[in-house]
Amino acid sequence: MDQIFTLLSITLGAILANNFIFSQFLGICPFLGVSKKVDTAVGMGLAVTSGLGLASAVTSLVHKDSLVKFGLGFMQTVAFILVIASLVQFIEMFLQKSMPSLYTALGVYLPLITTNCAVLGVALLNIQNNYNFIESVVYGVTGGLGFLLAIVLFASIRERLVFADYPKSWEGFPIALVTAGLMALAFMGFSGLKVW
Numbered sequence: 001m002d003q004i005f006t007l008l009s010i011t012l013g014a015i016l017a018n019n020f021i022f023s024q025f026l027g028i029c030p031f032l033g034v035s036k037k038v039d040t041a042v043g044m045g046l047a048v049t050s051g052l053g054l055a056s057a058v059t060s061l062v063h064k065d066s067l068v069k070f071g072l073g074f075m076q077t078v079a080f081i082l083v084i085a086s087l088v089q090f091i092e093m094f095l096q097k098s099m100p101s102l103y104t105a106l107g108v109y110l111p112l113i114t115t116n117c118a119v120l121g122v123a124l125l126n127i128q129n130n131y132n133f134i135e136s137v138v139y140g141v142t143g144g145l146g147f148l149l150a151i152v153l154f155a156s157i158r159e160r161l162v163f164a165d166y167p168k169s170w171e172g173f174p175i176a177l178v179t180a181g182l183m184a185l186a187f188m189g190f191s192g193l194k195v196w
Contacts, residue, residue: 007138010131013040014142017109020118021150021180022187027118031151034106041155042148043102047091049144051113054087055080056140059123060133080123088114118147154183 020026027048036043059080067073092110095103103110113119122143126136157179166175 001135002186006135010135011142014139015146015149016190019146019150019187019190020121020143021147022184023191024121026121027116027147030112030116031147031154032180033112035151035155035158035176038152038155038159040105041151043106045144045148045151047095047110047113047143048116048118048147049101049104051084051088051091051116051119052144052147053137053141054091055084055119055123056126056136057133058087060085060126060131060136063127064133076127077120077124080120084119084123085114088119098140118143150183150187154180157183 006012014020018024019026021031030044030048035041062079062083063073063076067079072079078133088111091113092103095106095110096196122140124141129135129139131139159177161175170178
């Protein structure tokens with residue numbers, strides 16, 4: 001029963017209270033770059049979610065079975081970067097074969113998942129929080145779902161901002177940053193959330 005409550009708190013924390021975008025400021029590059037349209041935002045969110053889930057699972061195993069076992073804990077960042085780069089290449093090949101329209105729509109942003117700090121951040125946070133394998137995977141997947149929620153909400157607002165009336169000097173990127181800041185303030189309301 002304690003494990004269920006732990007997984008529930010990890011889930012709610014990763015999606016709402018400790019959202020990678022609005023609380024920990026990880027993954028801002030693809031968040032701002034791919035959030036102009038909802039359909040590409042959904043694709044990027046799903047790609048990042050799968051990347052976070054796979055990276056969490058594999059890096060958890062690599063850390064416990066290889067790095068700690070052989071006393072190479074100091075090499076975790078280098079090892080995690082290599083694992084993440086390999087996983088992203090597999091995701092890219094999968095999307096190119098199975099969903100070519102999404103692959104084309106994501107364009108240059110798909111390889112950016114490799115350098116997305118949220119993917120490396122989730123691997124390092126799993127180690128820092130001393131999560132076991134199940135908790136690591138749950139944290140990775142739900143962190144990705146939090147990213148998906150944030151980017152889809154932001155993209156839907158940005159689509160409507162085209163018709164909004166605001167000063168000319170705020171057009172484009174400035175209004176996007178103001179909007180992201182206001183959304184981050186709204187998500188701060190979840191930081192006082194008590195699960196039980």
